[in-house]
Amino acid sequence: MRVIPRAGSSPALGTSSLDSNMKSIDQARVAPWDKDITERIDPNRDPSPYCVQVEPFFPRNSLVYDLGGGIGTEALYFLEHGHSVKLFDISPKALGIAAQKAQKAEYSLETQQIDFANAQIDAPENSADIVFSRLSLHYFDIETTTALFREIYRILKEGPKEACGVAYLAFKSPNDNEEMVYLRTNAEEEEPGVYVTSDGRVRARFTAEQLREMLQEAGITNYEINEIEEDLSGIKGREIEVKSGRTKLLLNEVIIRKTAAPALT
Numbered sequence: 001m002r003v004i005p006r007a008g009s010s011p012a013l014g015t016s017s018l019d020s021n022m023k024s025i026d027q028a029r030v031a032p033w034d035k036d037i038t039e040r041i042d043p044n045r046d047p048s049p050y051c052v053q054v055e056p057f058f059p060r061n062s063l064v065y066d067l068g069g070g071i072g073t074e075a076l077y078f079l080e081h082g083h084s085v086k087l088f089d090i091s092p093k094a095l096g097i098a099a100q101k102a103q104k105a106e107y108s109l110e111t112q113q114i115d116f117a118n119a120q121i122d123a124p125e126n127s128a129d130i131v132f133s134r135l136s137l138h139y140f141d142i143e144t145t146t147a148l149f150r151e152i153y154r155i156l157k158e159g160p161k162e163a164c165g166v167a168y169l170a171f172k173s174p175n176d177n178e179e180m181v182y183l184r185t186n187a188e189e190e191e192p193g194v195y196v197t198s199d200g201r202v203r204a205r206f207t208a209e210q211l212r213e214m215l216q217e218a219g220i221t222n223y224e225i226n227e228i229e230e231d232l233s234g235i236k237g238r239e240i241e242v243k244s245g246r247t248k249l250l251l252n253e254v255i256i257r258k259t260a261a262p263a264l265t
């Protein structure tokens, strides 16, 4: 298991525009996330240890799509490190905060409202150097998650092994016993690993084996799944991410590479 050390302090941030594609988005699904952003999220929180740990592997000046990037803490960290970023999230409140922070620091940040439940990502095929997502793709059932893997693969740039698009996706793991006690007490398991609370919100905790099956079903062959531990102790504003009250998060990391076969000579 890879253990991720604590991240450093918060970076300075940058400029943006707020796109809004409300057409196919059910407002009932938006409201709880807007409420979370308003009531629970520290706008000045530090970037996650996971984003700090994977960013050095991004090719310099990458185009990064941050899926479910919330108030843009990670997006701004990536901007500060020289990348271009498009931030996708269901919450207009979160996207507004991200846009403001980016603007203040004079970065250009593109934002897009999206509902991943529709299993469609509004981005061209073969366009992303990096797809990044932390703790945002575990809100869906098996069918939707499989379709999202297919979408992520579609938007990654195809390329040779050293220059292909790569996705770094972090899901909460069912191996976190304390988190699972919380879920089993507060939600119904509607299909294996998919828990639904009384207010209809979904939390998925997929095993590595389930993730593997979904990736294969999506036709993806070049991937790895790693169990990692993210230490949030001392990370400003991140305490609420661990419902059990522990400071360590157990995550399943999925890395997908869209490699093209070498050209025949």
Ligand SMILES: C[S@@+](CC[C@H](N)C(=O)[O-])C[C@H]1O[C@@H](n2cnc3c(N)ncnc32)[C@H](O)[C@@H]1O
Pocket: 033, 048, 067, 068, 069, 070, 071, 088, 089, 090, 091, 094, 114, 115, 116, 117, 133, 134, 135, 136, 139
């Ligand atoms: C736990 S937060 C993670 C935020 C950020 N990635 C991080 O690591 O701090 C989950 C994020 O996913 C977004 N989200 C939840 N459901 C979504 C959906 N159906 N479509 C798009 N974004 C969604 C929420 O608005 C929220 O910003």
